[in-house]
Amino acid sequence: MTNPISFQKVSKKFPSGLIEKHRVLDRISLDIREGEVFGFLGPNGAGKSTAINIAMGFIIPDEGNVFIHDIPAFQPRARKYVGYLPEHPCLYEQLSAAELLDFCGAASGISRRATREQADFLLERLNLHSFKNRPVRTYSKGMKQRLGFAMAMIGDPPVLILDEPMSGLDPLGRNLITNIILDLKARGKTIFFSTHILNDVEKLCDHIAVIHQGGILYNGTISELTGGPDNENLEAAFVSLINTSRIEEHL
Numbered sequence: 001m002t003n004p005i006s007f008q009k010v011s012k013k014f015p016s017g018l019i020e021k022h023r024v025l026d027r028i029s030l031d032i033r034e035g036e037v038f039g040f041l042g043p044n045g046a047g048k049s050t051a052i053n054i055a056m057g058f059i060i061p062d063e064g065n066v067f068i069h070d071i072p073a074f075q076p077r078a079r080k081y082v083g084y085l086p087e088h089p090c091l092y093e094q095l096s097a098a099e100l101l102d103f104c105g106a107a108s109g110i111s112r113r114a115t116r117e118q119a120d121f122l123l124e125r126l127n128l129h130s131f132k133n134r135p136v137r138t139y140s141k142g143m144k145q146r147l148g149f150a151m152a153m154i155g156d157p158p159v160l161i162l163d164e165p166m167s168g169l170d171p172l173g174r175n176l177i178t179n180i181i182l183d184l185k186a187r188g189k190t191i192f193f194s195t196h197i198l199n200d201v202e203k204l205c206d207h208i209a210v211i212h213q214g215g216i217l218y219n220g221t222i223s224e225l226t227g228g229p230d231n232e233n234l235e236a237a238f239v240s241l242i243n244t245s246r247i248e249e250h251l
Ligand SMILES: Nc1ncnc2c1ncn2[C@@H]1O[C@H](COP(=O)(O)OP(=O)(O)OP(=O)(O)O)[C@@H](O)[C@H]1O
Pocket: 014, 015, 024, 042, 043, 044, 045, 046, 047, 048, 049, 050, 051, 087
């Protein structure tokens, strides 16, 4: 069986001056297996969003490739499997949540009726139902984030790629999204998400990878990293991993 998401020796450089380029991803390889919740951790600027943008086909890698169910990520047909939440959801502010979800349903190729049913369910689940006809420009940051999450889920895709899904959410919102991700996992969905919030990782993830300066420092389970069955030491293990790699860079 093929993996829903597979990064294969992906490298990317971005210009850092007129001539110079700096390497943002350095031959990263990751396999995200069916039905797993995979946390993609790393400090600011580590390369998480760049990797996600390549998996979504928004950026073409210099070397290597990402495959979604064996389809190169840059091919539009790969996207039929994927629901995506960007780091900063960019919404049509004059539209209402109901109109935006209609638009997403049409873009996903599902019927109008199925779109309406799913939209009603998702708006209810994300505590947005009573605001569904208000223009999005009147929403708070957390409401926009929750709406972005609903947009990713419309069409009931088997794979979800979420770039910092808890960003801008208060504890209630984070709890809501955590429970939804756990429900999606129970329904067999594959979820790949980036985050800085280690507490969420502990609750949600089967598998994690830690990226730093474009390279994968760790790829495995939380308990293998922390050295014990409980996840209490994840923050300490994360900080130690990054600091050790910094020390080694200076040796
Ligand atoms: N379009 C671009 N042009 C030039 N440099 C870029 C571009 N996009 C990202 N970068 C650089 O690539 C590096 C990785 O950025 P990226 O957004 O992937 O990191 P991140 O791990 O998602 O960070 P954060 O957690 O802060 O969102 C950073 O140094 C960033 O400045």
